[in-house]
Amino acid sequence: LRCRLYSASWTRPRQVTMLTCCSGRSRTAQRFPVPESLLEEATVQPYVHNCFVNVCEGRHIHRFCIFFKRHLRLRANVLLSTGDHKFRGDAVV
Numbered sequence: 001l002r003c004r005l006y007s008a009s010w011t012r013p014r015q016v017t018m019l020t021c022c023s024g025r026s027r028t029a030q031r032f033p034v035p036e037s038l039l040e041e042a043t044v045q046p047y048v049h050n051c052f053v054n055v056c057e058g059r060h061i062h063r064f065c066i067f068f069k070r071h072l073r074l075r076a077n078v079l080l081s082t083g084d085h086k087f088r089g090d091a092v093v
Contacts, residue, residue: 005038006091008075018092035067039090045071067092 001018019037023030035048048067055062068091080087 001033003038004093006077006079006093007040008077008079008088008090009040011078013079016092033065033067035092038092039067039069041069041074044073045069045089064093 001020003016003018004013005016006013016038019034020031021034023032035050036042039048048069050065050067053064053066055064069089070087071089074088074090076086076088077090080091
């Protein structure tokens with residue numbers, strides 16, 4: 001899967017490829033994303049949260065799946081922080 005990674009280690013988002021896992025060996029088996037392959041510091045925050053966001057642009061609706069880690073002990077992410085609010089962790093869209 002092609003996606004955009006907003007890492008606390010970088011100053012700009014990057015286009016990356018996310019690994020996927022297959023549910024079986026048949027051609028009709030489902031594939032599932034593996035965001036753990038991109039998000040850092042699994043020892044501090046092993047859990048990956050996800051949510052869906054719909055963006056309405058005229059008559060078009062774009063749906064995005066967002067995976068993220070957020071924890072007080074993770075590094076502050078300058079890409080996702082605003083003003084007084086610091087986002088600590090990484091996100092993948």
